[in-house]
Amino acid sequence: MKFRLRLSVVVVCSLFCSFSFGQDLASFEKRTTLKKLSNGLTVIICERPEAPVFSFFTLVDAGSVQDPMGKTGLAHMFEHMAFKGTDTIGTRDYAGEKVALAKVEETYAAYIAERDKRVGRDDVKLKTLEQAWKDAIAAADKFSAAYTNEFGQIVESEGGVGMNAATDYDETTYLYSFPVNRLELWAYLESSRFMHPVMRQFYKERNVVIEERRMRTDSSPPGRLFEQFLSEAFAAHPYHRPTIGWISDLNTFSATDAQNFFDTYYVPANMVVVLVGDLKAAEAMPVIEKYFSRIPARPLPDERTTTEPAQNSERRVVLHEQSQPLYVEGYHRPDFRSPDDQVYDALSDLMSDGRTSRLYRALVRDKQIASDAEGFTGLPGNKYPQLFAFLAVPLPGHTTKEMGDAIHAEIERVKKEDISDDELKMIKTRARANLIRSLGSNEGLANALALYQARYGDWRELFGSVERIEKVTKADIRRVANATFKEENRTVGVIEFAGPPGGPGDAAGPQGGGQ
């Protein structure tokens, strides 16, 4: 299982190290240029002339947390649509296609209005409406069928690699890398896709996304566990909803909904574009400005959400599966702006990082009850109040209860006893080394600079967290552990082995959720 990168696991430079924080930031100040365009878009160029290539990262500061009620999965759905081209890429007759796509939306609205009637649905009429919708799709497809995936084809033919995108609870990101001589082409392509995206082939792509849900969630035991676990841990905040979307929402939302999501959240002032590579800011920035300034300014969206109320009793999710046991538990903690943010990072490192970590030594090495165990922060995101979570994989013959007990014993130790000088030093040394290692790739740097710029409004916070983690004390770790790791603040999720269906222990059967 992969969890999202911890934003703040980065940094630290002790006073005694030769590669100092000051030098590091100074060198970055010199080769990093930020410009806010007149439409509000933030552009950052970091010069790294190692090879004649560059990577970019476009970050839209809206994710599945912004999915409207009843339309979960919409942020992710739009992300897929951002590869469908524009008014000139993916068709040669947009005027005609536009009319045909409008007809698709009209017929779809009529179809689902009938489909979702609680009383008095007319099944004959429904079939007719469905056929009208399908006919409209077929008519619209004629305008684009000859240019299928033209956007991606251009990027690939021109030497683009690593083209992908990701939707998270907190944000949506787009990335690939190009040879440097394609900078202007890139500026055209990337600005065009966010200036005039076209919702073509929407309902087929929706089926693709539903297959993605089947793959990641419905047909995967850990996928099923984490969906249920997060729904349980968050009662009010949108972190309780899956980014991929609930199946009924996926079968309902429309291309019009996706366009509305785009119009609301893909606003220049809500986006950061970072380029890292063999570029000279003085030459590249005007090119980027020329193309990205075409995107009209729009007002920032209201991104306020429900605040998760304090939890007042332990919650528990138990899945009986055909697969082997897993154990996870999570505790609510504040968001990334908390003054204790770096204390949580230190706790995560202490518990999980390497063979010297507390959980490895206790559960894997000494008790020999688990094949893996870790504690980490930022589940499922870090922009909003989130979970600090623990995960353990029991060895054959050992129970999920033993996992919980052993984790709690380690938590009690951290609450009651100061960590050692060596441990504290290790945490800080490792953070410094991790920072240095993260600076050696265009993709990694573009990702980190974009995230820090979006969260803090200042990419320098990539280095600024240094000072904060340097100040973390043993007392901080005990204080934060005591404030966070309390039974009433805990949600537990487990998979228990139930054997094959029909066999002994068959308790639940498949949990698959799709259609």
Next chain:
Amino acid sequence: MKRTLLSSVTSLIVALLLLGCFGTSVSAQEWKQIPIPKLPEFKPPKPKRIQLSNGMVIFLQEDHELPLIDGSARIRGGEHRVPAAKAGMMDVYGEVWRTGGTKTETGDQLDDFLEQRAAKVETGGLGDSTTIGFSCLKEDFADVFRVFDDVLRSPEFRADKIEIAKKAGYDAISRRNDEAGQIAGREAAKLVYGKDSPYARVPEYATIAAITRQDLIDWHAKYVHPSNIIFGIVGDFDTAQMEAKLRAAFESWPAGTPVKNEVFAPHPAAPGYYLVEKTDVNQSNVQMVALGTTKKNPDYYAITVFNEAFGGGFSSRLFSDVRTTKGLAYAVGGGIGTGWDHDGMIRMMVMTKSPTTFESITAIDDDIAALGKSPISDSEIGHAKDAILNGFVFRLDSPSKILQEQMAYEFYGYPLDFLETFQEKIGKVTKEDVARVAAKYLHPDQLAVLVVGNASEFDKAPASLGAVHKIDITIPAPLPGIVPQQ
């Protein structure tokens, strides 16, 4: 947890040509007006190769961007040579080589020493080799290299760590049927190479239990000699000084007996349908497989172009047809696999909801069959070659990537300029070459079609397809006393 546009499965495409409309543009294609200047001359630094008198090959690659030094050694001999009765031995060896410590220090002591420096020394076991590597800040090089050298030459394989590694092995066995994707990958390899082939077999409780400390000691004594080792180092150092240090460290080490890479004959299963029933899924995992070839085959270049056009990219035929146009799958793709030293796997894969399992298989079969009537066109070949050649610079864009390529060529006996001739050979691939390799390697009726899924929900009853071979994936029970029962 991220949701992404593309899965890691290589994916593919089409439509442009099938419909014959490409190039009949009506409105201006603005992107074609954008000038593309010449890519600046780029001469990436090549590593220096030296060979010690004892046969050890060393590559040194300077990279002064960051104050780091990383090194790794690859040693001939791996899991493929392990007796079947001890399958999985390299998993245990690869772990305990490091965790079992050295003659003078326990693994736990090494953990503390290294973690205080945020450094790593790690070992691993592969099919044809074992590996040991380190990563450290430049200032800690002397300390970390001492540990690396000690683990490399004087491991102790302490018994307590062997127990932990074996338990992890038992755990992996117990979990190997939990995820459909893992089942599909494992069983597809067995169909192509044979279930007992070293390329496909998997550990069992009994084979892990049979592994002894002496086995690990004997393995190390037999294989870890300079004449079997290729070592690469990259980072912030001066080559001449580093070379002197490495010569001082390794030159006096006796050569030992070199081993040759070994290749095992495949025993492919008959074409037809193979079914693994899994009732807790609503999506089928389909792999259509056969034996591929190697990168040494002159067909490699035409295959590379074919794969890009047929199953490799965002605009490939399979991606465009099965995913974009038919909406049948999120993950679809495939191609003719090329191994370094033994034949790779031809593999088309798709993951689709249970009720469209056979519809998707048919769609892929049709895309393969269509290659006869509508061969990969000049235009498709143009796009594929552009993608490969324009993206070529990304194979050279960091010193460590270049080092790794060189080490692979050395290990498998390829010319060290393999990558330099690659572009030229791709450039020469013709439409006829691509059609020829497609016809030579890809035949729908010769594929073993593996379906891992929920048969009661399929769009066709498996029984209606004639002989469907059911594969039993029940895990053989552990010997009493070895693994606690559930």
